[in-house]
Amino acid sequence: MSLGESDAPPEGFILFSRRGNAESVLGPYYWRIQDGHRAMGFRVKSHHLNRNGVCHGGVISAFADAQSAILKIGTEVDCFVTPTINLTVDYIAPAREKNWIESAPVLVKKTNKLLFVAANISVDGGIIARMNGIYKITSTLVPEVSE
Numbered sequence: 001m002s003l004g005e006s007d008a009p010p011e012g013f014i015l016f017s018r019r020g021n022a023e024s025v026l027g028p029y030y031w032r033i034q035d036g037h038r039a040m041g042f043r044v045k046s047h048h049l050n051r052n053g054v055c056h057g058g059v060i061s062a063f064a065d066a067q068s069a070i071l072k073i074g075t076e077v078d079c080f081v082t083p084t085i086n087l088t089v090d091y092i093a094p095a096r097e098k099n100w101i102e103s104a105p106v107l108v109k110k111t112n113k114l115l116f117v118a119a120n121i122s123v124d125g126g127i128i129a130r131m132n133g134i135y136k137i138t139s140t141l142v143p144e145v146s147e
Helices: 021-026 057-065 067-072
Strands: 030-034 037-043 084-091 100-103 106-110 114-123 126-136
Touching: 021 057, 037 067, 057 067, 057 084, 057 100, 057 114, 057 126, 067 114, 067 126
Parallel strands: none
Antiparallel strands: 030 037, 037 100, 084 126, 100 114, 106 114, 114 126
16 A cells, blocks of 8 residues: 555654554554654544544544553553553544654553553644553563554
8 A cells, every 4th residue: 555645654664563462453653763762643634534523532542552652662562462451541632633643652661560651642743632641561472563
């Protein structure tokens, strides 16, 4: 599938290939590391919209839940499953079709068993939601995903 110009992510973002079936339906998600900061984003498409014509809150919540994934890349917990223990999403403003939704998650704290993550989720620099998540660090290896 080729991307139309309006579907393309902003410069520097690449396809987030570590996805499961849910992310394949809800995304595609893209990510980048710029100046040491990680960011993730996706383009709102028609299948993301609710009947009011804005991005469904469940789609934003699923995106919020994916934030721990890019924080783990290249760390000692990268290869381990980290199920969600708690996820809080506060919705602030709507996102519309063709908007680029982006976040730059922050690892608030890491313990031996938990990751605490926070992020503001924005469109064009304006915050549309904020998230806080707690993820359990397990000893279960992440399964290989076939494309």
